[in-house]
Amino acid sequence: MLVAFFFFLNAAVASHDHLHHKRDHVVAARLSAIEEKADLLKRANYIATTGIKGTLSPRLEIRNLKKNADQWALYILGMAKFQAMSQSDPLSYYQIAGIHGRPFVTWNQLPEVNAAGMCPHVSTLFWPWHRPYLAMFEQALFTQVQAVVNTAPASTKSRWQNAANTLRIPYWDWAAVPPSGEGDVPTAIRDQTVTVTGPTGTQTLKNPLYQYTFHPPSNDLGGSPFNTWTTTIRRPYRDNDQQAWRSNNGEFDSVMNSNRVSLRDRVYNLFINNANFAQVSTEATGTNTGNPNSHDSFESTHDSIHVISGGDTGPAGGGDMYYLDLSAFDPVFWLHHANVDRQFAMWQVINPNTYVGNGIITQNNWQWNSGEMKNSYTPLKPFTKDTKGTYFTSMDIRKTTALNYYYPETNSGATASSVKSAVNTLYGPNSKSTFKRDVAGRSLPYEGRPVRQGDHEYLLTINCHKFAFDGSYTILAFLGNVSDANPQAWYTAPNLIGINGVLAMKGMGNSTVPIEGCIPLTTTLQGKVATGELEDLTPYKVSHYLKQHLTWRVLRYGNVVVPADEVPGLHLAVSTCPVEPAKAADEFPTWVGTMQIMANVTAGKPAGNPWTPPANPYGTPSSPSGAPSAPYPTSSNVPWNPSVPEDEPGYCVSHQTIEYVDQDGNFLYSEKS
Numbered sequence: 001m002l003v004a005f006f007f008f009l010n011a012a013v014a015s016h017d018h019l020h021h022k023r024d025h026v027v028a029a030r031l032s033a034i035e036e037k038a039d040l041l042k043r044a045n046y047i048a049t050t051g052i053k054g055t056l057s058p059r060l061e062i063r064n065l066k067k068n069a070d071q072w073a074l075y076i077l078g079m080a081k082f083q084a085m086s087q088s089d090p091l092s093y094y095q096i097a098g099i100h101g102r103p104f105v106t107w108n109q110l111p112e113v114n115a116a117g118m119c120p121h122v123s124t125l126f127w128p129w130h131r132p133y134l135a136m137f138e139q140a141l142f143t144q145v146q147a148v149v150n151t152a153p154a155s156t157k158s159r160w161q162n163a164a165n166t167l168r169i170p171y172w173d174w175a176a177v178p179p180s181g182e183g184d185v186p187t188a189i190r191d192q193t194v195t196v197t198g199p200t201g202t203q204t205l206k207n208p209l210y211q212y213t214f215h216p217p218s219n220d221l222g223g224s225p226f227n228t229w230t231t232t233i234r235r236p237y238r239d240n241d242q243q244a245w246r247s248n249n250g251e252f253d254s255v256m257n258s259n260r261v262s263l264r265d266r267v268y269n270l271f272i273n274n275a276n277f278a279q280v281s282t283e284a285t286g287t288n289t290g291n292p293n294s295h296d297s298f299e300s301t302h303d304s305i306h307v308i309s310g311g312d313t314g315p316a317g318g319g320d321m322y323y324l325d326l327s328a329f330d331p332v333f334w335l336h337h338a339n340v341d342r343q344f345a346m347w348q349v350i351n352p353n354t355y356v357g358n359g360i361i362t363q364n365n366w367q368w369n370s371g372e373m374k375n376s377y378t379p380l381k382p383f384t385k386d387t388k389g390t391y392f393t394s395m396d397i398r399k400t401t402a403l404n405y406y407y408p409e410t411n412s413g414a415t416a417s418s419v420k421s422a423v424n425t426l427y428g429p430n431s432k433s434t435f436k437r438d439v440a441g442r443s444l445p446y447e448g449r450p451v452r453q454g455d456h457e458y459l460l461t462i463n464c465h466k467f468a469f470d471g472s473y474t475i476l477a478f479l480g481n482v483s484d485a486n487p488q489a490w491y492t493a494p495n496l497i498g499i500n501g502v503l504a505m506k507g508m509g510n511s512t513v514p515i516e517g518c519i520p521l522t523t524t525l526q527g528k529v530a531t532g533e534l535e536d537l538t539p540y541k542v543s544h545y546l547k548q549h550l551t552w553r554v555l556r557y558g559n560v561v562v563p564a565d566e567v568p569g570l571h572l573a574v575s576t577c578p579v580e581p582a583k584a585a586d587e588f589p590t591w592v593g594t595m596q597i598m599a600n601v602t603a604g605k606p607a608g609n610p611w612t613p614p615a616n617p618y619g620t621p622s623s624p625s626g627a628p629s630a631p632y633p634t635s636s637n638v639p640w641n642p643s644v645p646e647d648e649p650g651y652c653v654s655h656q657t658i659e660y661v662d663q664d665g666n667f668l669y670s671e672k673s
């Protein structure tokens with residue numbers, strides 16, 4: 001119909017060349033109005049998320065992808081083109097990043113429930129929702145990679161095409177030991193420029209992994225100063241020569257160097273300890289109720305990477321990654337989240353019989369209201385499997401192969417045994433860094449030793465409110481005192497045990513969304529035994545030692561110290577249980593029995609009183625019709641495959657009638673799509 005109409009108008013113009021000039025002008029104006037409408041129609045159509053079609057291929061660790069010069073060049077050049085796309089294109093880097101949070105507008109003209117971001121956090125949908133999200137990013141990037149391949153001369157075209165066909169987005173394994181002699185943040189993310197040899201030769205360009213350049217910044221990026229920042233910024237510092245705020249990636253690396261072992265321990269503990277999807281995937285407190293051994297989640301651990309890479313300094317109180325609603329614009333978001341998706345995939349191989357259960361949406365977002373009950377059949381809006389509007393559900397993406405990729409640890413031959421071996425090698429206490437310990441005179445954390453008979457595990461458990469403040473905040477644990485003169489020095493202090501970052505956003509002002517996290521203490525305590533400062537790891541000796549030495553601080557956005565007992569909902573406690581060594585390389589150590597709270601260690605310290613779980617931390621859920629009316633899941637009643645699919649139909653454009661008008665609003669014709 002549209003094609004025919006264009007033809008008619010073109011024919012009309014051609015056969016009436018005696019028409020007055022003004023008449024030609026009107027026809028031309030109408031033509032351009034129709035083209036605009038056609039463009040809108042195209043955008044109203046659903047965009048199928050398929051991942052990259054063709055050969056099933058692995059997503060590689062960024063430092064391994066870089067070893068393949070051709071694929072690395074295509075990735076970098078493709079990212080540069082991707083970021084340069086018009087910000088009004090729904091498949092541009094800008095618009096796909098904008099799905100996550102700000103700007104609070106809809107995407108691809110889909111109907112919205114609230115003017116808000118789309119990512120579900122503090123929810124069992126946290127892991128599954130980000131899976132098609134990453135695949136959409138990956139396939140949109142691939143379109144640009146293909147454009148780079150098309151610039152190759154005929155003589156090398158097939159070589160570049162072959163490299164592109166198996167290219168997938170890389171992940172950054174921030175918990176693993178970095179390559180020998182390197183810091184924890186890859187230079188590929190930190191360098192301002194990058195030199196690659198692509199299909200048309202060697203070139204040096206602005207590194208697309210260093211920052212995203214807004215063109216232009218939107219007014220809906222959270223107000224001043226984000227609406228004036230022309231790029232994303234990590235750990236902002238003032239460059240007085242340039243009169244501008246800049247990224248401090250050196251500090252990003254230093255903070256990771258001081259915190260990686262603690263983050264590694266959290267990841268390891270999550271793999272070895274929790275066999276329930278709801279407990280392990282989300283930081284929502286309700287999902288952990290009833291399981292004293294589960295105080296952590298992959299979501300909470302993920303929050304800490306956001307907080308570390310964004311930093312809590314500068315005129316906005318932090319960098320882009322520090323704010324939930326801006327984080328996806330920073331290129332490191334995609335490397336970080338590919339790793340979180342990989343943790344999801346690896347965990348699934350070890351735990352194939354537990355999956356998304358019933359869970360409550362804890363904050364209003366673009367597609368849902370707070371309090372709604374969701375499950376594994378909930379449409380993961382806005383991601384559709386086809387162009388007709390069939391949304392993905394968590395059931396569709398249980399396997400990464402549904403989106404045509406896998407990870408090195410989850411290839412077709414992977415078993416629970418092989419993934420456990422990989423986890424032990426990558427994150428077990430034998431995973432020692434070869435990073436030069438004397439670099440810049442910095443004192444780096446003790447890296448731990450394998451579990452011995454009679455050992456105990458010790459955790460500093462943290463309960464708090466996600467939106468206690470008007471932005472993110474961090475709990476930092478130390479042995480001994482720290483000076484309050486320069487809080488930024490805390491992140492790399494020699495007596496730092498670890499941090500727990502809470503990723504939030506502005507404008508959520510003290511709404512009560514209870515979450516959990518933890519800071520592992522065991523490795524640090526082992527180090528103190530190694531230096532003779534602590535006699536042994538028995539609970540008796542440890543409780544006395546920690547009572548004397550364990551301290552903590554809370555730092556919120558803007559580098560502001562908050563007394564711990566003034567943080568709404570904050571409770572800290574130390575828990576312990578005996579640990580049995582693993583019996584084989586493909587088995588995990590066992591935490592024996594139920595963790596016991598050592599209340600005397602924290603008693604009398606600010607916020608040092610253990611948390612007692614309320615019956616239902618989020619209140620009574622409101623069930624949409626057709627949804628299962630199960631209680632909020634606890635460790636004992638999580639159905640991973642509810643029998644009643646949720647009644648939430650997708651939207652369908654086939655019932656829409658689109659009316660075409662000219663620039664003056666005069667009706668031209670209508671079309672059913």
Ligand SMILES: [Cu+2]
Binds near residue numbers: 302306327337
């Ligand atoms: Cu995230």
